[in-house]
Amino acid sequence: MSRSRRNKNRIHGHFIMLPTKMIRNKEWKELSPVAREVYIQLKGKYNGSNNGKIRLYYSELDDIEGLRSPSSKSKAFRELEVKGWVKRIQIGGLYRHFNEYRLTWKHGDADQDRR
Numbered sequence: 001m002s003r004s005r006r007n008k009n010r011i012h013g014h015f016i017m018l019p020t021k022m023i024r025n026k027e028w029k030e031l032s033p034v035a036r037e038v039y040i041q042l043k044g045k046y047n048g049s050n051n052g053k054i055r056l057y058y059s060e061l062d063d064i065e066g067l068r069s070p071s072s073k074s075k076a077f078r079e080l081e082v083k084g085w086v087k088r089i090q091i092g093g094l095y096r097h098f099n100e101y102r103l104t105w106k107h108g109d110a111d112q113d114r115r
Contacts, residue, residue: 035080035085038073041064043103051103054101054103057098058070061073084104
């Protein structure tokens, strides 16, 4: 196969993989749309080696419909934690450290690392 043809078939840019098994999962469907969006944003920050050190700032969620107020953002993060989709590793605050999260891979990414 020629070099130009190989490059033509490559995906350029960043993408987030959501396995079919996960999005068809009953527990995924039970998440609120806002919590799903926050999960997708968190997963977009995962680079393959930073699980447990993923930071997602509230200001990064301002452009998403339904996530304008800090209380709706808090509810979405809390829902993901309660339902086991993410785990907060470090608790942050206004003048302290940042919140850091770990994706638990509990729901559909079983082949990923479970640290």
